[in-house]
Amino acid sequence: xxxxxxxxxxxxxxxxxxxxxxxxxxxxxxxxxxLIGPNGAGKTTLMNLLTGMLRPDAGQVFLSGEDVxxxxxxxxxxxxxxxxxxxxxxxxxxxxxxxxxxxxxxREGQAHNWWRGLPRFGAAIDEAHAILGSLKVPPTRLTRxxxxxxxxxxxxxxxxxxxPKVLLLDEPAAGVPKDESTxxxxxxxxxxxxxxxxxxxxxxxVVFRFAARIIVMVxxxxxxxGAPADIARDERVREVxxxxxxx
Amino acid sequence: xxxxxxHFREKTRWRPLEIVFWLCTLLPxxxxxxxxxxxxxxxxxxxxxxxxxxxxxxxxxxxLGHAAFFGVGAYAAGLLAKHYWSEPLTGxxxxxxxxxxVGYATSHIVVRFRHLALIxxxxxxxxxxxxxxxxxxxxxxxxxxxxxxxxxxxxGFKFDMFGRAAYxxxxxxxxxxxxxxxxxxxxxxxxxxxxxRENATRMPAIGAPSRAHLRKAYxxxxxxxxxxxxxxxxxxxxxxLEVLSFGRSADVxxxxxxxxxxxLYGGIIGAIIYMVARDQFSGANPQYWYFxxxxxxxxxxxxxxxxxLGGARALYKKPQ
Numbered sequence: 001x002x003x004x005x006x007x008x009x010x011x012x013x014x015x016x017x018x019x020x021x022x023x024x025x026x027x028x029x030x031x032x033x034x035l036i037g038p039n040g041a042g043k044t045t046l047m048n049l050l051t052g053m054l055r056p057d058a059g060q061v062f063l064s065g066e067d068v069x070x071x072x073x074x075x076x077x078x079x080x081x082x083x084x085x086x087x088x089x090x091x092x093x094x095x096x097x098x099x100x101x102x103x104x105x106x107r108e109g110q111a112h113n114w115w116r117g118l119p120r121f122g123a124a125i126d127e128a129h130a131i132l133g134s135l136k137v138p139p140t141r142l143t144r145x146x147x148x149x150x151x152x153x154x155x156x157x158x159x160x161x162x163x164p165k166v167l168l169l170d171e172p173a174a175g176v177p178k179d180e181s182t183x184x185x186x187x188x189x190x191x192x193x194x195x196x197x198x199x200x201x202x203x204x205x206v207v208f209r210f211a212a213r214i215i216v217m218v219x220x221x222x223x224x225x226g227a228p229a230d231i232a233r234d235e236r237v238r239e240v241x242x243x244x245x246x247x
Numbered sequence: 248x249x250x251x252x253x254h255f256r257e258k259t260r261w262r263p264l265e266i267v268f269w270l271c272t273l274l275p276x277x278x279x280x281x282x283x284x285x286x287x288x289x290x291x292x293x294x295x296x297x298x299x300x301x302x303x304x305x306x307x308x309x310x311l312g313h314a315a316f317f318g319v320g321a322y323a324a325g326l327l328a329k330h331y332w333s334e335p336l337t338g339x340x341x342x343x344x345x346x347x348x349v350g351y352a353t354s355h356i357v358v359r360f361r362h363l364a365l366i367x368x369x370x371x372x373x374x375x376x377x378x379x380x381x382x383x384x385x386x387x388x389x390x391x392x393x394x395x396x397x398x399x400x401x402x403g404f405k406f407d408m409f410g411r412a413a414y415x416x417x418x419x420x421x422x423x424x425x426x427x428x429x430x431x432x433x434x435x436x437x438x439x440x441x442x443x444r445e446n447a448t449r450m451p452a453i454g455a456p457s458r459a460h461l462r463k464a465y466x467x468x469x470x471x472x473x474x475x476x477x478x479x480x481x482x483x484x485x486x487x488l489e490v491l492s493f494g495r496s497a498d499v500x501x502x503x504x505x506x507x508x509x510x511l512y513g514g515i516i517g518a519i520i521y522m523v524a525r526d527q528f529s530g531a532n533p534q535y536w537y538f539x540x541x542x543x544x545x546x547x548x549x550x551x552x553x554x555x556l557g558g559a560r561a562l563y564k565k566p567q
Contacts, residue, residue: 113434
């Protein structure tokens with residue numbers, strides 16, 4: 001069975017600055033991966049390359065074995081690759097349920113419909129309501145009026161509404177107080193076990209608690225990939241990253 | 248789940264104030280029968296502003312060349328009336344189709360740009376069409392305008408000097424187009440447009456083909472602007488080069504900002520205020536009336552950044 005998400009020799013440079021070098025990944029279905037590394041390691045750049053927001057100079061991205069390198073971001077979402085953003089990238093003047101219903105309608109191919117009123121799309125509205133309910137987000141308040149922690153959950157709700165096979169979470173708890181971040185990751189942990197998740201996170205407690213596998217990036221390259229226990233023991237990782245926190 | 252659906256029903260339901268507003272649009276027939284020509288000009292301008300609101304207020308496309316579609320509609324209706332037939336309703340349809348075609352063709356360029364580049368691009372397209380119409384004087388009449396035709400009546404109602412038929416015709420078409428615009432705004436497509444306006448970066452990340460949405464919105468707006476242009480032709484039986492001018496594009500932008508963009512009624516309210524103010528100011532001082540329009544714009548933008556309707560809404564919500 002083809003991995004849910006894989007890459008082959010992914011390369012990207014901005015002028016003389018190499019931000020991704022020979023990235024080769026294989027993420028099987030249903031496994032939760034953490035992507036860690038010091039600032040500037042190229043983690044968010046990798047997410048942008050995977051989702052099509054950046055075009056690689058060389059290499060390929062595969063979704064369930066299909067080469068999606070030439071596809072635009074929205075076409076990759078339609079094939080089951082969703083992401084969240086490190087900095088809230090939401091629809092401030094839409095209510096949470098409008099935002100998520102929009103994502104559901106896009107997925108269902110109904111967002112082009114201009115002759116039927118929104119209340120007639122009850123199934124999409126109910127689905128959006130259920131997603132927000134599962135994350136305990138009040139549905140009818142404007143997104144900009146929600147507390148920051150709940151806005152982070154709307155980020156995840158938007159991604160879930162696309163019914164992804166692979167979910168990329170870019171620092172989902174960024175800016176969220178410690179106690180709220182635990183419940184946020186509990187919500188992530190409770191997502192379907194068939195969903196492949198790759199999340200960027202700096203809090204090592206969270207990483208070791210929620211990830212089944214860890215990928216360590218340094219200077220645009222993958223340094224090592226393995227189980228949390230192996231990563232914790234790896235001397236190279238201790239040196240470049242974990243050394244400061246876990247030495 | 249009931250709450251979720253009712254949230255959307257609440258947003259789409261007709262409010263009493265809306266019904267009162269549309270009933271008030273009939274008042275000029277009895278209250279100001281001598282100003283029905285002005286009223287029909289207001290209705291036409293309101294439709295033009297409504298079409299701009301669809302792209303600017305809801306999809307975030309700032310255009311300084313929207314008169315291109317108004318002008319195409321006006322000339323299409325005029326040429327049809329001059330060379331073929333003067334029945335106005337089919338003229339409206341033909342003008343809408345031609346303006347829509349031009350809108351669809353240019354939308355492929357326009358949706359690739361944002362911000363300042365977009366403003367310059369739309370302005371350039373507008374100027375281009377203006378000069379094309381000026382050069383093609385054999386067809387358009389050039390700077391003298393298109394003359395020598397007459398649209399005598401609509402559905403048996405004669406266009407007379409009092410403007411009764413003209414206002415009735417313009418008002419009905421405005422109302423029908425408003426119903427279409429209202430339906431669009433409260434549809435999934437309207438929600439997608441608001442999504443693009445709110446955050447164009449996020450839209451591809453939820454699987455939305457933003458450019459396809461924008462092309463459609465731009466084409467629909469062009470159709471409506473074309474209908475507005477055709478209405479002007481039918482009610483005045485002349486087409487001047489001014490229908491394609493930069494000034495008309497700028498005026499409709501001012502009207503929308505005055506009234507409040509992204510509020511459906513903003514363009515209509517803005518058109519009423521702007522056109523009445525222009526009529527009054529130009530009557531008082533024919534040379535310097537733009538001074539007062541400029542002052543009005545400055546005051547509104549400074550104190551009511553979301554336009555008159557935006558200010559009124561903020562005032563209404565404050566005590567709650």
